Amino acid sequence: MRVATTAIETCHNKDANAAKISTLATAAAQEGVKLVVFPEAALQGYMYAINEAMSTDELKYHYHEAEPLNGPTVLAIAAVAQEHDIHIIFGMVEIAGAILYDTAALCLPDGSVRGFRKVHRGGSELHIFEAGTRVSPTETAVGKLGISICYDLCFPEISRMHALQGAELIIFPNAWPVPEGAEESDPRLMPYVLLPRARAWENQCYVITSNVVGKADVGHVSYFGHSRIIDPLGQVIADTEDREGMVVADIDLIAGILDARTGPFFGYNILKDRRPDIYSGIDEPHPFEPTS
Template structure:
């Protein structure tokens, strides 16, 4: 039995990188003291998210994946596997909304967000692939925020062998019809439903990190959590800032979930052709 202690964070992050690194350092120190080996930090925790989804303004600092900030993040991670979101600048000057997975040895994987809500595409270019990768804590997959609304994204990672998917977000509460109780907000409910459904339908472990507090015109839902392969929430921060921590033998949990009802095993891909592209009506 190889039990893995995992943690997912809900916390606020802004434009000041030194303040962000100070918060990250504290979160990592607390996680390390608790014996955490896999830590998920929110989307855009290095430099903050967009201040609104109406268009490009007050953009976050753009960082290179091979630059000093990501090397600093890796040095802080040391023996832990850490996933963190940032605004990536590629060699041609294009920005991506990205998540990086690091240990003290360096970068294990870098993912560029594929699905973009509202006007996010005015600030970032979209990524174009989902791929799982091996890490010291098992085979992982990465997603960012709106990606979780697309079952195909998580399915692609599960079919590529990911047993754990880390989904980092800056998921807001409803802007058009907010509920006075954040726990009852419709966007909080959707966030939680997506997390549980993606874990259950792929029979994988799901770590969801999220921003908390407010930034610009956005108020975030928090809701960091760890979900097991049966869709059960093992730990959550609820609608407040904090760190959700859980212990699980991932391989055993995945094997047990798939033993009788194997959703990946029982797929019938030859029947799904029409599902691969939107209909004209949907478009």
């Protein structure tokens, strides 16, 4: 199966972002791609700032530009997926009633749309978004997909829940910033550099990340890019680097997962070898004292 991920410069103009998503998705389909991934908030643009107070203007923007999953711009992208027989995943600001969610939309080749809400919020997101409450993979023609968003990457429980429910490919749309002048070895970038590979290795399944790249059109935030396709051994097999673009890889979900769970590392099958009988307390809301 041929898959693709993108690193794009987004702006706070929904029509412009939607046009970019549609153009790249069409180009991907012309290369034989069956699944293409775009970043977090790719449709409307991400926060104006990461850890700052939210202005009235920004709050108004997000409410004005938010759409339900059956909104006109979302359905226009879904029509592209249907026309070109491709699965398209992109981040968006979803409105449900009066509530906003940081959501990843999955547009399927039959024209339908499924949504996956970010569970863990941080920084400025706490001002505006409600948290998602479900972690559930979804069956598609290209495999069973576990879809979570950005900060969810930092919580191994999320990816493990996907894997235990049969996810073959875990997908993370991101808006991961880069501190000015930082190199990839900068400790502030380590979560994004290391954790997707760790999530792939510890669950022995494929992982795809997609990240915003470049300087934001509003505010002073820049984004890291480096959207990646990672195999079940934690190896990066495609990387957009720090520029706008798309990378493509041919993967075999079943063969790749089977190889990881039976071949290297003495045939370790991490999901099978778990010891849930001694993991009591791991789901407690606060740290617990060891019993011995």
